[in-house]
Structures are given as structure tokens and as C-alpha cells.
Amino acid sequence: MSARRRGLRRLTGHVPQPLMIGAGILIFFIVLAVGAPVIAPYDPIYQDISARLAPPSLVHPFGTDNFGRDILSRVIWSTRIDLQIAFLGVIFPFIIGTAAGTIAGYFGGLTDTLFMRLIDIVLAFPFLVLMLAIIAILGPGLASFYIAMALVGWVSYARLVRAQILVLKQSDFAMAAKSLGFSHWRIMFRHLLPNALIGSIVFAMSDAVLVLLNGAAISYLGLGVQPPTAEWGIMVAEGQAFISIAWWIATFPGLAIVLLAFGFSLLADGLGEKLGVRP
């Protein structure tokens, strides 16, 4: 068999069930996000005062809220924002964290000590409190949320990658790369990091769950996405006041959060199994 075909088979081959279901859920949400204008039956911010607090029916499958907005359409449109939160809220900490972890692990010594103390400082504060403090300083909004996420979230990736690099830099192929006259940066980022990355990628999937819940929590507290934009966290917050007379306002966006988080978890599990990493 040719090398290329064998390489391809390694990628397809046996796909663990969690990976398949997780990927399925994620693809489902991506389709919702992309196709929102077509799929959603109503405008997410159109207020139909005559149909306020309508329970689920054929006209409004998920019911309407206190302004008469269609919950189903709002849940679908929210997918765009929430997927963006999950993606951007993970990618910045991922990049900063892996770079910091690689440098700290590779050079060791004073560099490592400095990075580790910085990480200790960040970890010394409760996660959400630190997030809220940063957002309070920067002012509410999604941009602040991403910046806060990047400032706080990188530490997990840095510690994970650092531990791997510590092992990898002692490896034979690191020395072989050195014997070819390669520079430190080339060895670090072209040879060691790609070998350390798999664990971080798996972790990023489970981290996406936390980021998603954080984003919802921040929006719930009124510091993230601002109304009337549809976002699951805000919808849950808004529905809370009506929970005893109109359960559907908070329930359906809540279920959407649970389902997407579940999808990411399965994806992390399946990917870990497939690539031989335990998250």
C-alpha cells in the first residue's frame, strides 16, 4: 500500500462513537449558525405584542417571550454568537498559552520561573472573579470578554504544554534536530510544539465547554452580549423573571447550551481516545 493511502487510513480508520456524535452535534449547530436567516421562522428581534408569552405551539414551536419574540428563532440566531464565543474564547488562550508554555519549558531556568510565578498569580484568584474584574475595567461587551478570557485562560494551556515540552526537549529527536544546527526557535516551534499539541487540542475541546458556560454566565450578569441581541445566556437571564408563568423562555436556550456543551465534551473524549490522549 502506498504511504499516502496508509496515512489517510490512519486519519479515517476506526472512529470512536463519542467523536462521531460530538462532531455531529457541532456540525448541527454550525449549520444552524450559517443557515440562521433561512432556517429561523421569524426575525429574532421582531416584537409581536399580540403574541406575548405564548406557550409552545405550531406557530411558535418554542413559544414567545415577554416581548412576543419567537424563542425558536432567537435560539437559532444565538448559535452564531455562542459558537463565536466558544471559538474565540478558546483560540486566544490557546495561542498565548502554548507559546508561553513552550518557551518556559524549553529554556527552563529563570524564564521558566518567571512564567510559573505569573501563572501562580493568575491562579491565585478565583477564575470568574478575575474575569469580572477585567471586564469591569474594560467595560461590558464581547471584546472585553475575549480579552479577559485570553488574560486568564492561557495558564491552563501553558502548564499543559510546558510539562510536555520538558519531556520532549530531552528526547532523541530534539537532540538530532540540534545536531543539524537548527536554532532554538526552530526546534521549539517546528519540532517540539507539534508533538506537544495533541494534548492541548483535546483540552481545548473540553475548555470550549467552560468558555461557553462562562460566556453565558457573563452575559447573564449583563457584562457580555447586550440586549436585544439574542444569546443563550441573556435569554436564560431574561426568562428567569417569568420562570413560574412561562417556563419555555429560559428552558429552550438552556437546553441549547447543554446540548452544545455536551457535543464539545464528546468531541474531546472521542478525540482523546482516537489520538491516544487522556484529557
Added chain:
Amino acid sequence: MSTPLLKVDGLTVETKTETGTHRIVDGVSFELQKGEILGLVGESGSGKTMACRALLRLLPSSRLSIPKGSVRLDGKEVMDLPEDQFRAIRGKRIGMIFQNPASHLDPVMRIGDQIAESVRFHHGGSKRAAEERTIELLQQVGIPDPKERSRAFPHEFSGGMRQRAMIALALACDPDILIADEPTTALDVTVQAQILRLLKELRDARGLSIIFITHDLGVVAQLCDSICVLYGGRVCEHGPKERLLAAPRHPYTAGLMGCQPAIGATGERLRTIPGYPPTVDAMPTGCRFHPRCSNEVAECSRRQPPLEAYEPDHVAACYNPVGEAAALPAKESA
């Protein structure tokens, strides 16, 4: 004699442990001419690998240091070069291949990409040119269907193929000297013979000089032009292959040769050297081989024997050498 391509003089490597500072390589000296294949022979722990890693400043731990020693490349001292200038020597002047090619190749990078990276890093040029050069190199080291195989990952190669890829990787930088650290130990005999032939061809075709590290005298006899025998981190005998194998002076060399089984010899018990090589924290005084030596005299445990010349280019460090011929008077070389 012209200036040797590489001249190592008094190379010493020290290790710091709880029990103190120990010399695992102690004043090793040798020369390498252009196109010469030098065999560095010794048991495990004799310091042969450490000496070569020290030569490239590739010591695996920060507890190891090189307190003294000179390494001259084309007559120019390189040991005191700062690290960023010394890096230009690694790969480009002196390449290295290793015993276990499986762990010395980047597992997540395609073979061809690794070689092309090395080509471009040292010689620049376009991506296309590097790819063509890669295929040329793979062909040169005898990998069939190089274009297709360059797309493979290291784990998709067999042991012999990996060693060939490793050699291609080292050759990509076009070095003058190749240090081969037991490159055939992990391979089976037929593949071993192929790799040895390949190394010899490369020497003939490019005038490559090779330092071949091994514990296998049979391989040395096949491949090398000269032999340097190490014991306990010191050179005990050094000379051209024919003379050293025909008339070894140091009892250790003679003992090593006695350990080689002869094909066809039946019923005879294989000879061994009694005892074990010394460990770094318990080096014997005087000649480090004397506790295991059959030719031991009183002087051996008191003083370290100097290297004495028996022929102009054949030296050994022993007070009571094997064979009758006495040392050449006075003239000492090392």
C-alpha cells in the same frame, strides 16, 4: 603531513554527581583526515559516545561539562566559539547519525519535509529545489521510489529505511564529517551490511570523513581505515586498522579481539575479558584497565601509562604491551 581535517586534543568531559566530580572522558585525542573512516571502539560506558557529543557540544545533561580540550577544524580552534557561531558547525561541517533512528526522527513530520527543512535551512533556495534535492538524497541513500516515500512518516518506515532516512537527513546539510554513533547496532545483519556499504560509498563519492562509533570489532575491520580504542574514557590504543588488528599492543585491544567468535570454530569456548568495565565513581588508579588485565605489572596500578609510539602512527598506553617489539625510543605522539 597536511593539516588534518579534524584534530581533537585532550578532550575531557566531567560529570557532577553526589559523590563528586568524575571524568567520564579523560584527555581523548585523535585526528581525522579528509576521506578517512575512523573507528571509535570500546565497551558500553567507555566514553566513546560522550566524546563525540562533546565534540559537537551536544551533551545531554547540564551536569556534564567540558572543562578542557581543543577541537580544531581545518586547523582552526572551534571549542571557544560562542554558541551561536558554533551552531554553524553543527550539521553543516559535522553531521551526526544515531543508534536508534526511530526516536531520532521527528515523529509527526513527513520524512521528506524533515530533509527539505534541513536543505533549506543550510542552503536556502526555493521549496521546489529543496524537494528535488530531497528526492535526490533519498535516492542516493538507496530508498526505492523516493518521491512516494518522501511523503511517509517515520513510523511507516522499517528500521533500515529509517537509518537511511537519517543518513539522508545528515547529508542534506552537506557536512565534511559524519559522526555515526552505532548506526547499525539496532539493525539486523543483512541491513547492517547494506548500511556499512552505503557509508563506504558515500566516503568514496563525496570524500566524506566518518567517525564510526561501535563496540563491534567485526564492523570496524570491514569499514574503517584507522581505529581508536577507548577504555574508561581514555585512549588506550590508536593506529591504522591493518597494523592494530594484526599486532595489537594494548592487552585490552587484544582481549576485545579475542572475544570475536570465529565462524567455523566449534567446540571452543568463547573467550571473554574477566570482570566489568569500571563505573565513573569507581575508576581504578593508574591504568584504568589493570584490574581486568592479564599483563598487569606493579607499575600499572600506580601511574597512568602514557601513550607510546610503536610505529610512527600506532600508539598504545601500556607498561607491559602484548607482542615482543619494544616501543620506538623517545619520540612521543598523541
